[in-house]
Amino acid sequence: MTESIYIPAIAGDGSLFPIEKMQAHLDGQLHLAVSVFVFDGDLLLIQKRAASKYHCAGLWANTCCTHPHWDETVEHCAERRLTEELGFTLPLTRHQTVEYAADVGEGLKEHERVTLFSAQVDSQTLQVEPVADEVDEVRWITPGELLREVRERPQDFTPWFRIYLQRFPGLSFAEAA
Template structure:
């Protein structure tokens, strides 16, 4: 098992990228690259409950998957890799838009991200989901209306980023 720190692309003030250890990006609130994937079946979105052991937002519901590209990894390759690593399946992904957000994620950690968003389509009745238990505690399909209602009623059950996405980017996935 590789225990070396993960190095991700941070974004300098001039827009250039530089390598930084992932945890440092979050402790220092450095602006960095990320990807978010949304897998749909019609009006249903596949969401995941992050493993309780995750270093931030464990046990909270998030979009289908999200992560950071490794240093020198393309965002497209990263989105495809992470979908397979976290949920054990692959579907064709379409790049949708790039957004930025910043949020406190607890335990002294802060997300400050430039996120490339992707969507994919799957058949929820036949898709075989094989969650990696180190990453994902549970998955479920939820309609957009039900997701909005649950976020409004119990925001603490959802990661800061999915709450932000639902509020700011309804044209993308909500």
Template sequence: MNAVPIIIPAIAADGSLYPVEKLKVHTDGLFHLAVSIFIFDGDHLLIQKRASSKYHCGGMWANSCCTHPHWEEPLEQCAHRRLSEELGISVSLLPRLVVEYSADVGSGLHEHEKVTMYTGTADRATLRIEPDPLEVEETRWVTRDQLHAEIAQNPESFTPWFRIYAERYPELTF
């Protein structure tokens, strides 16, 4: 049985949205919508190690959660859906920034995204994280200094977009 392709919103030159299969936006480097989430507990940020089986950037560390909305799915609904699917958690989220970036993510794939960034807070002592092993290999909480030191020492251990976020938007990585 073949999986039904996921259709996500790509962005035309005039700013209008049109539906495209998710893998096609990455193989063709099409500009598209995305969501990135940053969950904090005081001076700690929740990060995740992507499952090694992911179609790109498997086994690399990323922000708390990131994804693409399905066609016609509201962005905030998408953010909550994906937190639940990937990490098994639900927290209140606030939209923070809308940014654009472009990056080679390996294996002939390219991200060119208009990203709505959300932040949320949680108590790491009581938050019960139940990651889907097909999505997430590991989670941990890091401080700003730990994160930036690790990125400087082993940049290849972090997804291209997370390295971009840490450099360009330090307010979201603390």
């Protein structure tokens, strides 16, 4: 049996309250999240979500993303998730926070207030060790190649990643660092 994980949900008055992660997705409850984008120049490290993930399995997404645990900072959460999904840590730059809602299939909905983070690395020296339960595959891609692939095969990419690319087509949020 899977352990219940409580994440920070956002009430109508803006206050936070704990909610079980799966319940947040069933209800479409607004909750906190983080998304990390690791670059080497203009190349972006993307991941294919593991086939065993509870939603959006086998789809391509940004470098990593998740929800903070209850009482966890978004900064700690972003650092933690890099290790849990890809086996490395990096100093991250915090960017703006965005909100979106999307149907992610299987009767689940994401309604997230997401803090975006980025890092610049040398892809030749970065040791990426994808964790099999989380990630099936990783690759580096240019913004132009990524936008072309999303245009040609949108069904291969997570809804939130497509939303980010619509809002930041050149991934320019990371250039403001």
